[in-house]
Amino acid sequence: MPEITLPDVTLHWQEAGDPQGAPVVFAHALGTDARLWDALLPLMPGGLRLITYDLRGHGRSAVPQPPYSMGALVRDTERLLDGLGLKETVFVGLSIGGMVAQGLAVKRLDLVRGLVLSNTAAKIGTPKQWQARMAAVEAGGMAAIAPATIERWFARGNRSSPEAALWRARLEATPAAGYLGGCAAVSGTDFYTPTSGLRLPTLGIAGSEDGSTPADLVRETVDLIPGADFRLIRRSGHLPCVEQPAAYAEILTGFLDRIGHRAQA
């Protein structure tokens, strides 16, 4: 499994698709990892280099002591992309991954030619809500927040599915320190002003039953960027790439086609 060792953290990443293809990079949600994209990637068309990675504190990446800042998460991503020699990617970020996407596009537009803001916002929750969640994890571990998280993540009809059970197990296996670090990063982030200055092809994706970042919240952020497209995925909560991978692939492929993001023959 490929790793990249940065000055203050080692990150795990992997790739699929065409090594010479146009690069698409995927950043996952808090309490998940790069496997969030497993059902989606086989549904993507050819001519793309599909890169996934684990944020610090998650998956197989190292777990530095919390708290983390959004600046650190963006810097990790910038260093990963620079280390892989990538430019002009389409960057797909879901939830905290979508915050990283916004921060990266603001800081390094040379790395991002198209932005996909999935189930995310410029600001998610309030510091008070994040404090309460962090206190629950500190007191009871990851299992303490699992039932409520599954309700936010999955549409009503999908909460008893094998996917919900799998992602609950993965949430509970997330290192508490990594999760707490990520909570602190989200809690301290408000990208309304910087994101409203972005000018690049952008697609917003929301789930009709998302209990974490409801569709209206996603739309509010996406509408900050002139010309951005917005798509709603039905029968889906916070993780539509898991719940409705075919619909997600179709929407993402349509965006890539519209902006001509494919390997040149």
Ligand SMILES: O=C(O)CC1=CCC(=O)O1
């Ligand atoms: O955990 C949640 O419900 C919502 C969330 C906020 C940031 C993120 O990545 O997930």
